[in-house]
Amino acid sequence: MQPWFVRENKWRAARYGMEAIIIQNAAGDERLVTDDTQDLLARLEPVADRLGCLPELFGVQTIISGGASYQRQLAVAARNDGSLKAVVASLVAELRDGVAPPA
Known part of the structure; x- marks a missing residue:
């Protein structure tokens, strides 16, 4: 190319x-x-x-x-009125549990 x-x-x-x-x-x-x-x-x-x-x-x-991490983070933010705390909590849970929830 x-x-x-x-x-x-x-x-x-x-x-x-x-x-x-x-x-x-x-x-x-x-x-x-x-x-x-x-x-x-x-x-x-x-x-x-x-x-x-x-x-x-x-x-x-x-x-x-x-979904990629950024997609899951955007979905969490959308479900939580843009809450950064909710996004961070979701990321912490993913890292702790080793499992990514669906976007």
């Missing part, structure tokens, strides 16, 4: 996060980053199985389906 496409994808990922639409190839075809990641996970599954790291690979799927 052209170097400016790569830079553009980096900007889009930083700006739009999991909702980013990224450039796929030199022709400029675009796709939602989570859809592209789903396909990549499917391609990597046999390799992860051989390496014995399927749970780690499936952790990426958990992020896609349950």
